Amino acid sequence: MTFALVGNQNSGKTTLFNSLTGSNQHVGNFPGVTVDQKAGRIRGTKDCLVVDLPGIYSIRPYTGEEIVTRDFILNEKPDGIINIVDATNIERNLYLTLQLLELRVPMVLALNMMDEVRGNGGTIDIKGMSQQLGIPVIPISAAKNEGISELIDSAISIAKHRIFPAVTDFCPSSAVHRCIHAVSHLIEDHAQKIEVPSRFAATKLIEGDASFAERLALNQNELDLIEHSVVEMEHESGLDRNAGLADMRYSFIEGVCTKTVIKCRESKEHIRSVKIDNVLTNKYLALPMFFGIMFLVFWLTFGVIGSFLSSLLTSGIDLLSGAVDKGLTAFGINPVIHSMIIDGIFSGVGSVLSFLPIIVTLFFFLSILEDTGYMARIAFVMDKLLRRIGLSGRSFVPMLVGFGCSVPAVMSSRTLSSERDRKMTIMLIPFMSCSAKIPIYAVFCAAFFSRNQALVMTGLYFSGIALAILVALLMKNTAFRGNPVPFVMELPNYRLPSLKSVALLMWEKARDFLQRAFTVIFVATLIIWFLRTFDLRLNVVTDSSRSLLAMIGQVIAPIFTPLGFGDWRAATSLISGFTAKEAVVSTMGVLMGTNVSALKNALGTLFTPLTALSFLVFTLLYTPCVAAITTIRKELGSRLMTVGVIVMQCVIAWIAAFAIYQAGRLFI
Amino acid sequence: MTLDRLPPGKTATIRKVGGTGALRLRLLDMGIIPRTRVCVRKVAPLGDPLEIRLRGYELTIRMDDARKIEVESCGEGA
Numbered sequence: 001m002t003f004a005l006v007g008n009q010n011s012g013k014t015t016l017f018n019s020l021t022g023s024n025q026h027v028g029n030f031p032g033v034t035v036d037q038k039a040g041r042i043r044g045t046k047d048c049l050v051v052d053l054p055g056i057y058s059i060r061p062y063t064g065e066e067i068v069t070r071d072f073i074l075n076e077k078p079d080g081i082i083n084i085v086d087a088t089n090i091e092r093n094l095y096l097t098l099q100l101l102e103l104r105v106p107m108v109l110a111l112n113m114m115d116e117v118r119g120n121g122g123t124i125d126i127k128g129m130s131q132q133l134g135i136p137v138i139p140i141s142a143a144k145n146e147g148i149s150e151l152i153d154s155a156i157s158i159a160k161h162r163i164f165p166a167v168t169d170f171c172p173s174s175a176v177h178r179c180i181h182a183v184s185h186l187i188e189d190h191a192q193k194i195e196v197p198s199r200f201a202a203t204k205l206i207e208g209d210a211s212f213a214e215r216l217a218l219n220q221n222e223l224d225l226i227e228h229s230v231v232e233m234e235h236e237s238g239l240d241r242n243a244g245l246a247d248m249r250y251s252f253i254e255g256v257c258t259k260t261v262i263k264c265r266e267s268k269e270h271i272r273s274v275k276i277d278n279v280l281t282n283k284y285l286a287l288p289m290f291f292g293i294m295f296l297v298f299w300l301t302f303g304v305i306g307s308f309l310s311s312l313l314t315s316g317i318d319l320l321s322g323a324v325d326k327g328l329t330a331f332g333i334n335p336v337i338h339s340m341i342i343d344g345i346f347s348g349v350g351s352v353l354s355f356l357p358i359i360v361t362l363f364f365f366l367s368i369l370e371d372t373g374y375m376a377r378i379a380f381v382m383d384k385l386l387r388r389i390g391l392s393g394r395s396f397v398p399m400l401v402g403f404g405c406s407v408p409a410v411m412s413s414r415t416l417s418s419e420r421d422r423k424m425t426i427m428l429i430p431f432m433s434c435s436a437k438i439p440i441y442a443v444f445c446a447a448f449f450s451r452n453q454a455l456v457m458t459g460l461y462f463s464g465i466a467l468a469i470l471v472a473l474l475m476k477n478t479a480f481r482g483n484p485v486p487f488v489m490e491l492p493n494y495r496l497p498s499l500k501s502v503a504l505l506m507w508e509k510a511r512d513f514l515q516r517a518f519t520v521i522f523v524a525t526l527i528i529w530f531l532r533t534f535d536l537r538l539n540v541v542t543d544s545s546r547s548l549l550a551m552i553g554q555v556i557a558p559i560f561t562p563l564g565f566g567d568w569r570a571a572t573s574l575i576s577g578f579t580a581k582e583a584v585v586s587t588m589g590v591l592m593g594t595n596v597s598a599l600k601n602a603l604g605t606l607f608t609p610l611t612a613l614s615f616l617v618f619t620l621l622y623t624p625c626v627a628a629i630t631t632i633r634k635e636l637g638s639r640l641m642t643v644g645v646i647v648m649q650c651v652i653a654w655i656a657a658f659a660i661y662q663a664g665r666l667f668i
Numbered sequence: 669m670t671l672d673r674l675p676p677g678k679t680a681t682i683r684k685v686g687g688t689g690a691l692r693l694r695l696l697d698m699g700i701i702p703r704t705r706v707c708v709r710k711v712a713p714l715g716d717p718l719e720i721r722l723r724g725y726e727l728t729i730r731m732d733d734a735r736k737i738e739v740e741s742c743g744e745g746a
Contacts, residue, residue, distance in 0.1 A: 062689075
């Protein structure tokens with residue numbers, strides 16, 4: 001049996017999904033679904049699957065998330081719907097419920113956060129509500145794990161016995177009511193033919209959903225009759241068709257609530273939220289608080305916890321690598337295999353793995369910011385800044401994380417509810433100079449700009465941002481033209497995050513990254529190792545300038561001549577930077593025959609200050625590293641777009657470096 | 669009067685919801701429909717968007733969008 005879990009954003013849907021499934025989760029793969037859906041086996045059952053659908057407020061098909069939900073229910077025909085409703089915000093949550101009821105699928109209502117309602121002296125007449133809506137209503141608290149087994153029992157029972165919603169009419173007697181019934185009657189046969197509930201089809205037609213008129217194969221006469229009936233309704237009610245339907249649904253909900261809900265005056269949670277917001281979204285304090293909190297997150301992640309765990313992991317890998325090294329030497333293994341294992345696998349995968357603690361730590365903080373409700377406040381505070389480039393405040397944090405590392409930044413864009421915004425944000429993240437590029441900047445600044453280090457560094461960061469803005473404006477007017485998803489966002493009450501959800505999210509991101517580290521990234525590092533170790537005749541090279549990698553460097557070096565650094569060693573370093581950006585510096589050290597500390601003196605023979613600047617701008621902007629690319633590939637869900645990102649970055653990097661070098665030559 | 673002109677702390681009743689396409693539908697879906705009472709809580713630090721309260725929850729909408737909602741002021745509190 002398959003159940004669809006549907007509910008508003010901030011209704012506790014993910015928490016309920018986690019309590020329903022425990023750790024039996026996997027990423028579902030359903031045809032026609034672009035955003036991957038999480039699915040999981042319901043605990044204590046053998047064959048009950050629950051699918052976590054995107055958090056939505058309505059199933060009008062205007063956003064990708066709404067279409068996913070609607071199509072899943074209409075096409076996959078789940079055996080039952082579990083509709084989670086936030087009892088503290090019941091009116092708006094029931095709005096989606098009424099639309100779901102029209103789909104005529106066995107359904108159970110999970111009334112979440114009932115503990116909060118009761119704690120504030122409110123009550124809900126569960127039996128009464130169940131009667132009014134015609135479906136079982138189960139009070140639960142997903143966070144406290146209360147009522148979950150009752151919910152599971154009820155869901156299985158309605159699905160097993162195919163108990164459909166008992167009430168079919170959700171309209172107080174009015175013009176809208178008459179219109180719906182007239183239309184629904186008219187199209188009954190058509191709807192039956194394509195196996196869509198006629199009332200649902202009727203409301204879609206009244207809303208003006210042209211795709212439904214087509215699917216139902218209505219003739220012109222029928223369409224005219226429907227239009228006539230809708231116009232009459234508009235005239236009688238004084239509202240247009242869409243407002244009329246919304247008004248009808250909310251009137252019905254208000255009726256249900258007056259009969260069954262006794263609201264408390266003002267909940268403790270709301271009073272607390274208002275108090276917190278007096279500080280966090282205060283006119284003067286909001287921005288300093290935001291930057292303070294983000295600084296703390298960054299400092300803890302990159303400065304304290306993450307870097308500590310990273311160095312621990314690195315020394316662990318070094319220790320293991322050393323032991324394997326000794327063992328292999330003692331065993332007298334072929335030196336090429338030895339090099340492959342130690343220099344290829346251990347150093348390659350090892351350097352990528354050192355990202356892992358940073359990713360996990362960062363997601364610990366980010367999921368707390370999200371689950372507490374602070375992320376929505378950041379969007380509220382920052383929205384004005386991002387609107388001009390066609391995004392909303394929601395994109396601010398992922399972009400900010402990009403300054404640390406593109407991998408978690410791209411991963412964190414998952415919380416953006418609009419697919420358009422998410423894609424655009426992912427494509428802009430590589431412009432934020434990540435922390436792995438700092439060693440490159442540091443060496444070059446020390447060698448060429450010792451007096452203006454800070455200026456050059458800040459200049460690089462701001463150039464990245466400036467180019468991101470330019471590219472965003474370009475995207476807004478080309479590929480991402482059209483209406484962005486409206487920024488009408490709920491500001492939920494602040495809540496304590498559930499540790500289980502935070503832990504599960506960290507695990508999910510870690511597992512996801514590990515999977516890629518040992519597949520794509522593993523292969524990529526092996527390829528680079530291979531190119532570095534052998535020459536054209538597949539002999540092991542002793543002089544690194546004769547390797548395949550150096551040969552490729554020599555072949556592509558002319559591309560960089562107009563940028564001022566046509567030397568093959570610069571080109572080769574840039575290629576090896578593909579595995580991880582730190583490798584640019586270490587490769588250059590190897591190729592120049594010095595160690596990294598002496599590199600800054602040696603660089604003078606290869607670069608002038610102007611070509612060094614051009615090189616820095618190029619490294620700032622060119623292709624993201626392999627770890628970032630695999631993440632982008634996963635989150636964009638498109639190979640073509642990912643290749644597009646790589647090509648775009650390289651082209652922009654080339655043009656920017658070219659402009660700097662050629663302009664600089666005019667002055668010097 | 670339109671919603672963007674309503675000062676923070678004041679409550680009003682929605683008269684008419686304008687706008688087009690996805691924005692208008694989103695407003696209606698969120699419960700912004702004629703006869704609903706709405707209160708402006710605050711303006712974001714950079715002067716935009718607005719935080720409003722209706723039907724027992726908080727919502728943020730941009731000034732440009734608030735300009736499309738006609739309201740009739742009815743005094744203090746919410």
